[in-house]
Amino acid sequence: IAINNDPAITELFEDLHYADIAEVLDELDFDESIYIIKLLDSEKTSEILTELDEDTREKILENLSAKEIAREIGEMDTDDAADIIGELSEERQRNVISALKDEEHAADIKELLSYDDNSAGALMGKELVKVYETWTVAGCMRRIRAQAKEVSRVHSIYVVDKQDKLIGRLSLKDLIVAKNEQKISEIYIDKVDAVNVNEDDEEVAKIMSKYDLEAIPVVDDNNVLLGRITIDDIVDVLKEEADKDYQLANGLTQDVEADDTVYELVKGRLPWLILGLFGSLGAVIIMQNFQTIMDNPDYKALFFFTPLIAAVAGNVGVQSSAIIVQGLANDLIKGSLWRRLLKEISISLINGFLLSIIIIVFTKILGFPISFSLAISISLMSVIIIASLIGTFVPIILDKRGIDPALATGPFITTSNDIFGILIYFSIAKIILGI
Amino acid sequence: IAINNDPAITELFEDLHYADIAEVLDELDFDESIYIIKLLDSEKTSEILTELDEDTREKILENLSAKEIAREIGEMDTDDAADIIGELSEERQRNVISALKDEEHAADIKELLSYDDNSAGALMGKELVKVYETWTVAGCMRRIRAQAKEVSRVHSIYVVDKQDKLIGRLSLKDLIVAKNEQKISEIYIDKVDAVNVNEDDEEVAKIMSKYDLEAIPVVDDNNVLLGRITIDDIVDVLKEEADKDYQLANGLTQDVEADDTVYELVKGRLPWLILGLFGSLGAVIIMQNFQTIMDNPDYKALFFFTPLIAAVAGNVGVQSSAIIVQGLANDLIKGSLWRRLLKEISISLINGFLLSIIIIVFTKILGFPISFSLAISISLMSVIIIASLIGTFVPIILDKRGIDPALATGPFITTSNDIFGILIYFSIAKIILGI
Numbered sequence: 001i002a003i004n005n006d007p008a009i010t011e012l013f014e015d016l017h018y019a020d021i022a023e024v025l026d027e028l029d030f031d032e033s034i035y036i037i038k039l040l041d042s043e044k045t046s047e048i049l050t051e052l053d054e055d056t057r058e059k060i061l062e063n064l065s066a067k068e069i070a071r072e073i074g075e076m077d078t079d080d081a082a083d084i085i086g087e088l089s090e091e092r093q094r095n096v097i098s099a100l101k102d103e104e105h106a107a108d109i110k111e112l113l114s115y116d117d118n119s120a121g122a123l124m125g126k127e128l129v130k131v132y133e134t135w136t137v138a139g140c141m142r143r144i145r146a147q148a149k150e151v152s153r154v155h156s157i158y159v160v161d162k163q164d165k166l167i168g169r170l171s172l173k174d175l176i177v178a179k180n181e182q183k184i185s186e187i188y189i190d191k192v193d194a195v196n197v198n199e200d201d202e203e204v205a206k207i208m209s210k211y212d213l214e215a216i217p218v219v220d221d222n223n224v225l226l227g228r229i230t231i232d233d234i235v236d237v238l239k240e241e242a243d244k245d246y247q248l249a250n251g252l253t254q255d256v257e258a259d260d261t262v263y264e265l266v267k268g269r270l271p272w273l274i275l276g277l278f279g280s281l282g283a284v285i286i287m288q289n290f291q292t293i294m295d296n297p298d299y300k301a302l303f304f305f306t307p308l309i310a311a312v313a314g315n316v317g318v319q320s321s322a323i324i325v326q327g328l329a330n331d332l333i334k335g336s337l338w339r340r341l342l343k344e345i346s347i348s349l350i351n352g353f354l355l356s357i358i359i360i361v362f363t364k365i366l367g368f369p370i371s372f373s374l375a376i377s378i379s380l381m382s383v384i385i386i387a388s389l390i391g392t393f394v395p396i397i398l399d400k401r402g403i404d405p406a407l408a409t410g411p412f413i414t415t416s417n418d419i420f421g422i423l424i425y426f427s428i429a430k431i432i433l434g435i
Numbered sequence: 436i437a438i439n440n441d442p443a444i445t446e447l448f449e450d451l452h453y454a455d456i457a458e459v460l461d462e463l464d465f466d467e468s469i470y471i472i473k474l475l476d477s478e479k480t481s482e483i484l485t486e487l488d489e490d491t492r493e494k495i496l497e498n499l500s501a502k503e504i505a506r507e508i509g510e511m512d513t514d515d516a517a518d519i520i521g522e523l524s525e526e527r528q529r530n531v532i533s534a535l536k537d538e539e540h541a542a543d544i545k546e547l548l549s550y551d552d553n554s555a556g557a558l559m560g561k562e563l564v565k566v567y568e569t570w571t572v573a574g575c576m577r578r579i580r581a582q583a584k585e586v587s588r589v590h591s592i593y594v595v596d597k598q599d600k601l602i603g604r605l606s607l608k609d610l611i612v613a614k615n616e617q618k619i620s621e622i623y624i625d626k627v628d629a630v631n632v633n634e635d636d637e638e639v640a641k642i643m644s645k646y647d648l649e650a651i652p653v654v655d656d657n658n659v660l661l662g663r664i665t666i667d668d669i670v671d672v673l674k675e676e677a678d679k680d681y682q683l684a685n686g687l688t689q690d691v692e693a694d695d696t697v698y699e700l701v702k703g704r705l706p707w708l709i710l711g712l713f714g715s716l717g718a719v720i721i722m723q724n725f726q727t728i729m730d731n732p733d734y735k736a737l738f739f740f741t742p743l744i745a746a747v748a749g750n751v752g753v754q755s756s757a758i759i760v761q762g763l764a765n766d767l768i769k770g771s772l773w774r775r776l777l778k779e780i781s782i783s784l785i786n787g788f789l790l791s792i793i794i795i796v797f798t799k800i801l802g803f804p805i806s807f808s809l810a811i812s813i814s815l816m817s818v819i820i821i822a823s824l825i826g827t828f829v830p831i832i833l834d835k836r837g838i839d840p841a842l843a844t845g846p847f848i849t850t851s852n853d854i855f856g857i858l859i860y861f862s863i864a865k866i867i868l869g870i
Binding site: 017019027141144145172173176177209210211212214231232234235236238239242243245246247249250251252256257258259262265266269270272273274276277278279280281283284285287288291294300301303304305306307308310311312314315316318319321322323324326327330332333334343346347350351354355358359362366409410411414415418422 | 452454462576579580607608611612644645646647649666667669670671673674677678680681682684685686687691692693694697700701704705707708709711712713714715716718719720722723726729735736738739740741742743745746747749750751753754756757758759761762765767768769778781782785786789790793794797801844845846849850853857
């Protein structure tokens with residue numbers, strides 16, 4: 001690149017897959033990326049643009065004119081095009097759309113932009129093969145040949161009636177196996193799964209992976225066929241969802257990546273650290289209120305165990321909340337809340353009992369009196385029960401109120417369990433030891 | 436079901452999708468499930484079996500004879516069949532395979548069972564449409580009609596040479612658009628992605644989602660076409676992988692679900708709790724060694740801050756490790772380790788500085804001397820730096836040694852950071868305060 005050897009670069013990139021080129025560009029200096037993008041033809045660069053990292057793409061698009069962007073967009077499928085235009089400012093969106101040459105393409109993209117983020121409409125593409133039930137197989141094949149040139153991959157052929165309402169589907173295979181003179185109405189399959197255009201994208205992902213679908217048609221409230229969603233978009237939705245839950249469980253505000261800048265990483269990490277700090281400061285105040293215990297030489301060692309109590313409460317809490325959050329995602333949380341309460345208490349009692357045995361043996365070795373060991377064990381059991389109930393029911397309650405239950409994982413649970421755990425620990429120990 | 440109204444049940448289930456029936460059966464009593472499975476015809480039940488929860492399926496298969504299982508297996512695609520037979524004991528595997536009527540199907544399943552778990556071979560199916568380069572389009576269509584009846588969905592048509600070596604691909608679309616008398620060798624696309632049969636399944640998932648493929652051919656070391664992997668199997672791999680990482684980060688040994696029994700849930704949760712407990716007991720011993728600080732009325736309050744130090748160290752650690760684990764999964768961890776080290780230290784200094792300000796204000800309000808506040812702040816900064824380095828570099832080191840970096844998330848990081856954090860905290864505080 002340094003010596004501007006254009007033909008060599010063009011040739012080098014000629015044989016590479018666009019996903020690989022995108023990876024190379026993500027690594028390169030910004031000026032070099034722009035240079036390469038302008039060098040390659042728009043059929044290839046449009047594919048590359050869709051594969052780029054969002055940050056890199058934003059920078060590149062900033063340096064292209066509305067006309068240049070429109071040329072790239074013109075080569076894209078409607079769903080990718082709408083995604084990328086959606087990242088621009090509203091003014092640039094208008095400029096790019098009006099610079100599009102193909103008016104139908106422009107109208108399709110405008111329609112897709114009008115749907116809510118995270119809805120089936122935002123995920124769908126307009127490219128599909130549609131046949132009317134009144135056509136014959138031979139006529140159908142002819143028209144499919146024409147339509148198919150526009151569509152990069154033929155997933156399913158959707159059968160509609162005169163009002164464009166979805167009534168069934170057909171696979172290319174069925175069409176090939178059928179006789180030329182048969183009518184579509186004789187051979188189509190009238191069972192077809194479809195989703196409403198306003199359906200939530202996670203719900204669409206669930207449906208498609210449950211029924212192992214590779215594409216699903218999208219319809220409006222009147223069952224009119226509007227577009228289709230393909231499985232590769234669903235793979236992205238599933239990945240995003242899993243990443244989001246993982247980051248929440250680990251105390252990151254969404255969308256932090258290892259190659260982000262220091263500033264972005266601090267911004268992603270600080271909020272939960274501050275929240276956790278305030279929780280721990282609450283624990284400091286609680287301990288101050290119990291500080292007279294320190295004056296008693298027999299019992300001052302209770303303070304050595306506060307990090308242990310906090311750690312166990314935290315671990316139990318995140319385990320419970322993780323099981324619930326995954327269960328909610330997979331629709332496994334059914335049945336009465338009372339049964340779940342009983343189950344959690346049983347698990348806590350068993351785990352608490354086994355951990356207590358270890359603590360009793362350990363404190364015995366260190367030479368603590370047995371009353372002291374018992375006080376710690378009994379408080380620990382109570383802490384485990386409370387911690388697991390918080391971990392279990394806070395996500396369930398959030399979910400019932402329509403809030404993402406994954407919010408109540410990770411630092412949220414460990415922080416609240418720290419405070420409750422230390423409070424319960426000292427209260428119970430005080431009662432048992434009669435201080 | 437209670438009144439054994441067979442025709443009504445058959446009719447009821449007739450119209451349901453097998454994935455829905457599987458969900459109903461997962462909920463039903465065991466006897467009722469068996470009863471329904473025996474009632475429905477094997478074309479339907481074979482689909483239901485593949486969709487059932489593993490636990491339910493295991494119980495049902497235990498109650499079917501080898502012959503009955505063979506009848507179900509006979510209706511399945513080879514990849515599903517191999518997965519299910521793989522769950523049986525070795526003896527039953529042999530019995531079921533020898534009871535299969537279709538010998539080719541049996542041989543295919545045997546072959547699939549011979550590949551390593553988590554390899555492309557274990558994931559692939561044998562059903563595919565294969566054409567020789569010497570065929571004409573018309574002849575090809577005729578033979579595809581025959582082959583396609585065996586294959587539930589035609590993804591791609593693979594083109595092979597005389598030695599069955601993969602040389603290209605063809606889409607049904609291309610075939611339809613082509614003229615009858617053309618030869619396959621004139622129209623096929625010679626760029627085809629393929630994976631080796633011994634490739635790791637997560638690697639296959641990465642390739643397919645990177646290139647947005649819906650199916651990928653699987654070849655042996657000589658490039659001979661063996662089978663194909665479809666995107667729906669990849670969706671399952673991705674889901675499993677995400678679930679596993681999530682569970683590890685939350686201190687669960689793999690494969691615990693909300694609807695498991697109390698015994699299974701205890702087994703899934705106890706190991707990390709015990710590990711965490713031993714770590715905390717280590718912290719108890721460290722604090723015992725610093726207990727003389729308690730005799731100093733000015734400084735005994737240092738002990739009120741141990742849960743705070745442990746909590747911050749833990750939170751910082753899981754944040755760092757989560758970013759690294761996700762980065763490794765997405766191939767974002769590139770460049771020199773020194774740069775990463777510098778980045779982590781910068782982030783830690785900024786976060787530490789901001790948290791210290793909060794602590795200084797807080798301790799001022801509570802009336803602690805400024806030397807005390809400074810001691811806590813400076814130790815906290817050191818703890819944050821060490822904690823983030825542990826969180827960052829332990830997963831990187833594990834990954835370099837070929838161990839799953841996700842092992843070093845969650846309780847592992849919080850526990851080790853608790854110990855180091857408290858040790859550093861008291862050591863530094865002691866030096867600063869001159870105790």
